[in-house]
Amino acid sequence: MSRAWLSSLLLVPLLACQAQPPADDGPSPRDLPDSSGAPAGMDESLRDAALDVVEARERALVDGDREAFLATVDPDELGFSATQARWFDNLAQLPVTDVSYELGDEDVMTRVAGDGDLQLPVDFTMRLRGFDRRPVTQRMVWTFVRNGDGALLVEDRNSQIDAQTGWTPAPWDLAHIDVRRSGGILAVFDEDTAEHGSYVMSDLAEATRVVRRHLPQWSGKFVAYGISDVTAIDAMSAMTVEDTAAVAFPVLSRPGGPAAAYRFAVNPTVVGDVLARGRVFRHELVHVALGTTDDRSPQWLVEGTAEYVARSVLPVDDRRRIAAQELFGISGRALEPSRRFYTRDPLVSYALSSLVCDYLASTRGEGVLWDLVRTFQTEQLSTWAESEDVVQRELGLSTDQLSTQALAWARSA
Known part of the structure; x- marks a missing residue:
C-alpha cells in the first residue's frame, strides 16, 4: 500500500545510421528511394505523408472512426495492428476528450535510435472528462514506412523516450479493458478481473464515503485500476509486487508538469480478496484525496x-x-x-x-x-x-x- 511517484530514468541511446541498400530489381514501395541515401528513420521526403497520417489518426480518434484509424497502420505489422485495434476499442469505453496529436520537440530525435523509413516525435494529448483537472500530454516517437506515395505507421512507442519521460503504461495500453462507472467512480478492469467488478464498485463506493467523512473537502471523484498486468505497480512501488497491495500515484499533465489527477492501481490479488480490499481502498483513497497536500x-x-x-x-x-x-x-x-x-x-x-x-x-x-x-x-x-x-x-x-x-x-x- 505504498505511495509511489512516477520515476524518470535516463538511458543512453544507441544511434543506428545504416542506410538501406537498393534492391536489384528497383525499390519496392517499402524501400527508401535510391537517391535519398537517408539513414534509417530520417527520410525527410516522407515527412509530408507522415504528417498526413498524424492528422488522419487524430481525426479518426475524435470521430470514433475505427476503420479510418486502423487504415493508418501497416497491415503487414500484425502484432502492432492488433494492439492498435485493441487500444482504439479501449479508448472508446472511456470518457475521453481534448484529444489531439501534434508534432513534438524534434530535438529529441538526436537521442533516439533510427528505425523504419522516418521517425517523428508526436505529442498525444487526452483528458478523462470529469476526472482529470487538465489534459494529459504524452511524448511519443512514431515510426513510419513508405507506402507508395504515402506513409503507414509501424510503431508508436520508443523505449528511449519512454525511459526519459518516465512513461508507465495505463491499463488501456496493456490489455482489453472493462470499464465500470458509478457516480464519481471510474474503475478499469480486464477480462480476468471483471468478474469481481460489481463487488469492487460497491466496496469503492463505501470506501469513498468513509474517506469523505475524514476529508470532506475531497470531491470523491477518482479513477482506479484493477487489472492482472502488474507492470505499472512493479514500476511504481518501492517494495516488491508481492508485498504491494496497491499504489496511488499522480498523473502528470506533461513530463515534469503539474498533476492532472491522482489515481490508484490495485494488485489483482486484492481485487478478488473480499476481506482485504475495503481496507486497501480506504488507505489508497486517502492518498488520492490528499493529492499534493502531503508531498x-x-x-x-x-x-x-x-x-x-x-x-x-x-x-x-x-x-x-x-x-x-x-x-x-x-x-x-x-x-x-x-x-x-x-x-x-x-x-x-x-x-x-x-x-x-x-x-x-x-x-x-x-x-x-x-x-x-x-x-x-x-x-x-x-x-x-x-x-x-x-x-x-x-x-x-x-x-x-x-x-x-x-x-x-x-x-x-
Whole structure:
C-alpha cells in the first residue's frame, strides 16, 4: 500500500545510421528511394505523408472512426495492428476528450535510435472528462514506412523516450479493458478481473464515503485500476509486487508538469480478496484525496494517516488490540521519515505509524493529524532529520516518545 511517484530514468541511446541498400530489381514501395541515401528513420521526403497520417489518426480518434484509424497502420505489422485495434476499442469505453496529436520537440530525435523509413516525435494529448483537472500530454516517437506515395505507421512507442519521460503504461495500453462507472467512480478492469467488478464498485463506493467523512473537502471523484498486468505497480512501488497491495500515484499533465489527477492501481490479488480490499481502498483513497497536500510530509505521516483512516471503521479498542498484536515485542523508536520506510521492515513501519496516528487522533482529536500535514506543506526542510524538529515543535514530543506512548496506549486496551 505504498505511495509511489512516477520515476524518470535516463538511458543512453544507441544511434543506428545504416542506410538501406537498393534492391536489384528497383525499390519496392517499402524501400527508401535510391537517391535519398537517408539513414534509417530520417527520410525527410516522407515527412509530408507522415504528417498526413498524424492528422488522419487524430481525426479518426475524435470521430470514433475505427476503420479510418486502423487504415493508418501497416497491415503487414500484425502484432502492432492488433494492439492498435485493441487500444482504439479501449479508448472508446472511456470518457475521453481534448484529444489531439501534434508534432513534438524534434530535438529529441538526436537521442533516439533510427528505425523504419522516418521517425517523428508526436505529442498525444487526452483528458478523462470529469476526472482529470487538465489534459494529459504524452511524448511519443512514431515510426513510419513508405507506402507508395504515402506513409503507414509501424510503431508508436520508443523505449528511449519512454525511459526519459518516465512513461508507465495505463491499463488501456496493456490489455482489453472493462470499464465500470458509478457516480464519481471510474474503475478499469480486464477480462480476468471483471468478474469481481460489481463487488469492487460497491466496496469503492463505501470506501469513498468513509474517506469523505475524514476529508470532506475531497470531491470523491477518482479513477482506479484493477487489472492482472502488474507492470505499472512493479514500476511504481518501492517494495516488491508481492508485498504491494496497491499504489496511488499522480498523473502528470506533461513530463515534469503539474498533476492532472491522482489515481490508484490495485494488485489483482486484492481485487478478488473480499476481506482485504475495503481496507486497501480506504488507505489508497486517502492518498488520492490528499493529492499534493502531503508531498512534504515525512513518510510515516503520509502512510500513518492513510492507514489510520483505513482502520477507522473498527471500534477504537479493537484497533488498539490489533496494533498490540501486530507490534508484539516492538519497543518505541523514531519513526522513519524517508523512503526507507518501505525497505526497512515495512510491516513494522506501517503498523507503528498507523498506531501513532490513531493515538494522536484518539487522544488529541483527528484535526491534529491534518494540521501537522498542513504544517509540513509549508516547511522548507533540507534533510528529513529536520522533520523531527517540526514534530517536537508542533506536538511537544519526539516521534520516539510518541511511539513509546502509543504502544503503551495500545497495550493497555
